[in-house]
Amino acid sequence: MNLTLKIYRQDGPNSKGRMETYPVTDISEHMSFLEMLDVLNEQLVNDGKEPVAFDHDCREGICGMCSLYINGEAHGPDRGVTTCQLHMRKFKDGDTIHIEPWRAAAFPIIKDLVVDRSAMDRIMNAGGFVSVNTSGNTQDANAIPIPKVDADKAFDAATCIGCGACVATCKNSSAMLFVGAKVSQLALLPQGQVERTDRVLNMVAQMDEEGFGNCTNTGACEVECPKGISLENIARLNSEFLIASLKAEKK
Amino acid sequence: MSILDSKIPEGPIKEKWTNHKNNINVVNPANKRHIDVIVVGTGLAGGAAAASLAEMGYNVKAFCFQDSPRRAHSIAAQGGINAAKNYQNDGDSTYRLFYDTVKGGDYRAREANVYRLAEVSANIIDQCVAQGVPFARDYGGLLDNRSFGGVLVSRTFYAKGQTGQQLLLGAYSAMSRQIGKGKIEMLNRHEMLDLVLVDGKARGIIARNLITGEIERHSAHAVVLGTGGYGNVFFLSTNAMGSNVTAAWKAHKKGAYFANPCFTQIHPTCIPRSGDYQSKLTLMSESLRNDGRIWVPKKKEDVIAIREGRLRAVDLKEEDRDYYLERRYPAFGNLVPRDVASRAAKERCDAGFGVNETGEAVYLDFAAAIMRYGTEKATVDGIHNASETMIRELGEKVIEAKYGNLFQMYEKITDDDPYKTPMMIYPAVHYTMGGIWVDYNLMTTIPGCYAAGEANFSDHGANRLGASALMQGLADGYFVLPYTIGDYLANEIRTGKISTDLPEFIEAERAVKDRISTLLENKGSKTVDHFHKRLGKIMWDNVGMARNEEGLKKAIAEIKALREEFWKDVFVPGKANGLNPELEKAGRVADFIELGELMALDALSRSESCGGHFRDESRTDEGEALRDDENFAFVSAWEWTGDPSKAALHKEALEFNDIELKQRSYK
Structure with a gap:
C-alpha cells in the first residue's frame, strides 16, 4: 500500500518543532509500524537526509521503549499492543497517518519523536521497591503462602x-x-507490607514534583494501556494514599 | 600457547564454592566507601550486580544505552527460571540441575562453575520473592513449576510468559532503591565505546552520552560488563534492536580473550520470517513445548495442498501427521533441548516438508492439550456429559491462563488465531553461549575487568537449556560477582581515586573521537543496515545451524571483503554532537563485522560437532551431533592480535571429574 506520513520533527531539545510530510510506497500489510518507519528512514538516508529519530528496542511489546502518538492515539489504533506490535494491516492504502511524540510537561522532547521519560524512573527511586538486601539468607520462597x-x-x-x-x-x-500499578503490586503482597505507608506517600510526592497531573476518572489510560492495566489500580492508589495520609498524621 | 588459569578452587565439587568464599579476600565496610565500580549494562546480570555492590557499600556507576535500566533485553525472556528447589518432590537436587546443565551443554562447560550455578539457584528464587516478584502460584498459595527442554523434572519457576520482565523489574527495583540513596549513579542513554587500561588493569571506560554526543571519561577500580550476547551479528535474531557486542568487543581488543564465539543458540520456536523488510524475529517461549506438539505432514502432497491453501492444518488426519520429535526422541519427545529440536525442524524443512510459502515452518499444535485440559476442568467443575465445544472452551481458558500473552503476541504478528489453528514456527538465532573468557571469579584476562551473564562464556557449554539464562544472569549478579570481586578489590584499598586525566584516558578518548569522525566523514553510498543485512546473510548461510569447512572458509573471505567495503562505502548521516541513531548503529555493525570473522574462524577450527555447533563433517549415523572429546574437550579462548582472522588461540582444557563424558542421547 501507499501512504502519506505526517511526522513531527524537532532538531533538539530547544529547537522549534514542525510537521513534515513524507510519502512511502509499497508497504506490506504484514509489516509492523516500526518496520514501516525503518523503510522511510532507509529512504531518507539514501537521499542523504537525516532519518526520523524514534525510541524502540525489543520490538516485541515488553521493554516499553517505543512510544508514538499515531492518529491521535497512544500506540495507534489497535488495542492491547505497543507501537512495535502494531501492524500495517490496521491501515488502508492511501491513508494519511499523523505521527507525534508523547506530549506531557513531564516528558520533554529530546529530538523528533524521542522524549525524556526519566521522571518515571525518579518516581520508582522514591519508593517502588521492597527494601531487602541481596543475601543468601532470605527466608524460603514458600515460607509465606x-x-x-x-x-x-x-x-x-x-x-x-x-x-x-x-x-x-x-x-x-x-x-x-x-504509580497505581506499582503501589498495588506491592500492597497486595505480604513482602510489601512493612513499607506500605511510606511507599505510597513518597511515590505520590515525587509524582507531584515531576509535574504530572491528577486523575479525573476519564479512563483513557486504561483504554490505551498496551498491557491492559486496570483503573482499579488507581482506585487502590487513592485508598492507599488516603489511609497512609491518615496514619502519617497520627504520628 | 599460554595456559589459562581458571582459578578453580581445590577440593570436592560440593565444597569448592563454600571454601572459596571462606578463603578469598574481603574489603572491610569502611573501605568499600572509597572504591568505585563501573557496571555496564542493566539487565539481570548487570542490574543485579549494580544493586548488590551498592548495597555492600561500593560506589557504583551504572550505564545503559536505553532510556531506563528497566528496558534491558532480559525483560523479554518469557518462559521461566530454573532452580533446584525440589518443590514438586520429583527428585530434583543441586546435583541433578548441575548434571542436566553440563549434559545439555554437550560437555563443553566448566564443571565447577556449573555446580556453583546449581548451588545458588535456590537462593535466587528466595531473593526474588522477597523483592515482591509475583511468580505463578497454585491454589494453596505456594509456588508453581513447569518443565523445560532437556530435563525430566519440573523445576522452572515462572510468571506467565513474562518471567524475564518480572525478574528484571525486581532487579530494577533493587537498583532504584540504591539510585534513590545515591549509591548508584545511573547513566541512562550512555554507550560504552572503550575500556581504559592503566598499567595493565581495567581503570575505566570511555562512554558516549547518546543525547548530547559528548564523549565522557569515567574511572573506577573495577569494570563489570553485563552487556549481554551478540546474536544480532546475524541481523535477524530474537534480540532487541539495540543489543550489541561493542562493549565486549572493545574489552576483547584491549586484551580480554573471547571464548567459544561460534557457540550460538538457534531457538526452535520462533515466528517464521515473512519478508525482506523484517527487522527482528519473535520468540515463542519454549514453555509452549510443555503443551504443544510439533509436527509436519507425512505426505508431500499434503504439504503442497497446505502451502497452496487447499488444505487446512486442522483438517489433516492424525495418521497423516508426522510428530517427528516424538518419533525420533521417545524419551524426551517435544521437550528435547533446543539444539536438537532446531536441527530436527531444519531436517524436515530441508526434506521439503515445511508448511508455509517459504518452506521454512513447522506446526506447534495445542489442540490435544486444549481437549485434555478441557476434560480435566469439566471433571473438576462437576460437569458431566460436556459437549466437545464446551470442553474446547474450557480448555482454551486453561491455555489462556498459562500462555495468554504469548498467544496474543502470535495473533498480533501473524493475524492467525493459535487457539483454533496450530502455530507456525521456525528456528531463529536467540542466545550466544560464547562470550568473554572469565575465570572462576568471573574476571576476564584483563585484571579488574569482569564479565557476567550472557556476556561471559562460562556456564552453558555448547548449548544452553531453557530457563537457564535468567538463572545464570541473576546468579552472577546477585550471588557470585559481589563476593568474588572483593578478592581483587581488597588490593585496591590504598589506590585512591583514579584520575581521568591520565594519558591512557586521553588517548582512549582521542581514539573514540577519531573513529566517530571517520564514520561521519566517510560519505559513502550505502546505509549501515545494508551492510548489517549482508553480514547477517553470510552468517546465517555459513555459520548458522549447520557448518562445514568449505562454507566457513568462504564466509571468512566474504566477511573480510565486507569489512573493507564497509569502511570505504558506508554512509552515516547527521552529526556527532547530538542524538544520532545511525551513528550508534554504524559503530555496532563495524564491531559485528569483526566478530563475525572470528566466529567463522572459531567454527572452522572446531571440526567436531557439539551442542549448537553442528559440523556436517561430524555426525553419527543417525544424523546427531558427534563430539570428539579426544581432540576438542577444551574451551577456545581467542586473543586479539590486530586482525580477527589472525587471532591467537589459547586452550583451556576441560576436566570432567564428577560427570562421565558420554555421547548425549535424548532418545
Whole structure:
C-alpha cells in the first residue's frame, strides 16, 4: 500500500518543532509500524537526509521503549499492543497517518519523536521497591503462602511496562495508572507490607514534583494501556494514599 | 600457547564454592566507601550486580544505552527460571540441575562453575520473592513449576510468559532503591565505546552520552560488563534492536580473550520470517513445548495442498501427521533441548516438508492439550456429559491462563488465531553461549575487568537449556560477582581515586573521537543496515545451524571483503554532537563485522560437532551431533592480535571429574 506520513520533527531539545510530510510506497500489510518507519528512514538516508529519530528496542511489546502518538492515539489504533506490535494491516492504502511524540510537561522532547521519560524512573527511586538486601539468607520462597487471587492481581499490576502511554493519553498528563500499578503490586503482597505507608506517600510526592497531573476518572489510560492495566489500580492508589495520609498524621 | 588459569578452587565439587568464599579476600565496610565500580549494562546480570555492590557499600556507576535500566533485553525472556528447589518432590537436587546443565551443554562447560550455578539457584528464587516478584502460584498459595527442554523434572519457576520482565523489574527495583540513596549513579542513554587500561588493569571506560554526543571519561577500580550476547551479528535474531557486542568487543581488543564465539543458540520456536523488510524475529517461549506438539505432514502432497491453501492444518488426519520429535526422541519427545529440536525442524524443512510459502515452518499444535485440559476442568467443575465445544472452551481458558500473552503476541504478528489453528514456527538465532573468557571469579584476562551473564562464556557449554539464562544472569549478579570481586578489590584499598586525566584516558578518548569522525566523514553510498543485512546473510548461510569447512572458509573471505567495503562505502548521516541513531548503529555493525570473522574462524577450527555447533563433517549415523572429546574437550579462548582472522588461540582444557563424558542421547 501507499501512504502519506505526517511526522513531527524537532532538531533538539530547544529547537522549534514542525510537521513534515513524507510519502512511502509499497508497504506490506504484514509489516509492523516500526518496520514501516525503518523503510522511510532507509529512504531518507539514501537521499542523504537525516532519518526520523524514534525510541524502540525489543520490538516485541515488553521493554516499553517505543512510544508514538499515531492518529491521535497512544500506540495507534489497535488495542492491547505497543507501537512495535502494531501492524500495517490496521491501515488502508492511501491513508494519511499523523505521527507525534508523547506530549506531557513531564516528558520533554529530546529530538523528533524521542522524549525524556526519566521522571518515571525518579518516581520508582522514591519508593517502588521492597527494601531487602541481596543475601543468601532470605527466608524460603514458600515460607509465606500467598493466596492465588492476590498473587494474580499483583502480577497483573506488575505487568506495567512503563512506556508512558497512560500519561500521554491523559488530558491531565497524569501518571496515576503507572504509580497505581506499582503501589498495588506491592500492597497486595505480604513482602510489601512493612513499607506500605511510606511507599505510597513518597511515590505520590515525587509524582507531584515531576509535574504530572491528577486523575479525573476519564479512563483513557486504561483504554490505551498496551498491557491492559486496570483503573482499579488507581482506585487502590487513592485508598492507599488516603489511609497512609491518615496514619502519617497520627504520628 | 599460554595456559589459562581458571582459578578453580581445590577440593570436592560440593565444597569448592563454600571454601572459596571462606578463603578469598574481603574489603572491610569502611573501605568499600572509597572504591568505585563501573557496571555496564542493566539487565539481570548487570542490574543485579549494580544493586548488590551498592548495597555492600561500593560506589557504583551504572550505564545503559536505553532510556531506563528497566528496558534491558532480559525483560523479554518469557518462559521461566530454573532452580533446584525440589518443590514438586520429583527428585530434583543441586546435583541433578548441575548434571542436566553440563549434559545439555554437550560437555563443553566448566564443571565447577556449573555446580556453583546449581548451588545458588535456590537462593535466587528466595531473593526474588522477597523483592515482591509475583511468580505463578497454585491454589494453596505456594509456588508453581513447569518443565523445560532437556530435563525430566519440573523445576522452572515462572510468571506467565513474562518471567524475564518480572525478574528484571525486581532487579530494577533493587537498583532504584540504591539510585534513590545515591549509591548508584545511573547513566541512562550512555554507550560504552572503550575500556581504559592503566598499567595493565581495567581503570575505566570511555562512554558516549547518546543525547548530547559528548564523549565522557569515567574511572573506577573495577569494570563489570553485563552487556549481554551478540546474536544480532546475524541481523535477524530474537534480540532487541539495540543489543550489541561493542562493549565486549572493545574489552576483547584491549586484551580480554573471547571464548567459544561460534557457540550460538538457534531457538526452535520462533515466528517464521515473512519478508525482506523484517527487522527482528519473535520468540515463542519454549514453555509452549510443555503443551504443544510439533509436527509436519507425512505426505508431500499434503504439504503442497497446505502451502497452496487447499488444505487446512486442522483438517489433516492424525495418521497423516508426522510428530517427528516424538518419533525420533521417545524419551524426551517435544521437550528435547533446543539444539536438537532446531536441527530436527531444519531436517524436515530441508526434506521439503515445511508448511508455509517459504518452506521454512513447522506446526506447534495445542489442540490435544486444549481437549485434555478441557476434560480435566469439566471433571473438576462437576460437569458431566460436556459437549466437545464446551470442553474446547474450557480448555482454551486453561491455555489462556498459562500462555495468554504469548498467544496474543502470535495473533498480533501473524493475524492467525493459535487457539483454533496450530502455530507456525521456525528456528531463529536467540542466545550466544560464547562470550568473554572469565575465570572462576568471573574476571576476564584483563585484571579488574569482569564479565557476567550472557556476556561471559562460562556456564552453558555448547548449548544452553531453557530457563537457564535468567538463572545464570541473576546468579552472577546477585550471588557470585559481589563476593568474588572483593578478592581483587581488597588490593585496591590504598589506590585512591583514579584520575581521568591520565594519558591512557586521553588517548582512549582521542581514539573514540577519531573513529566517530571517520564514520561521519566517510560519505559513502550505502546505509549501515545494508551492510548489517549482508553480514547477517553470510552468517546465517555459513555459520548458522549447520557448518562445514568449505562454507566457513568462504564466509571468512566474504566477511573480510565486507569489512573493507564497509569502511570505504558506508554512509552515516547527521552529526556527532547530538542524538544520532545511525551513528550508534554504524559503530555496532563495524564491531559485528569483526566478530563475525572470528566466529567463522572459531567454527572452522572446531571440526567436531557439539551442542549448537553442528559440523556436517561430524555426525553419527543417525544424523546427531558427534563430539570428539579426544581432540576438542577444551574451551577456545581467542586473543586479539590486530586482525580477527589472525587471532591467537589459547586452550583451556576441560576436566570432567564428577560427570562421565558420554555421547548425549535424548532418545
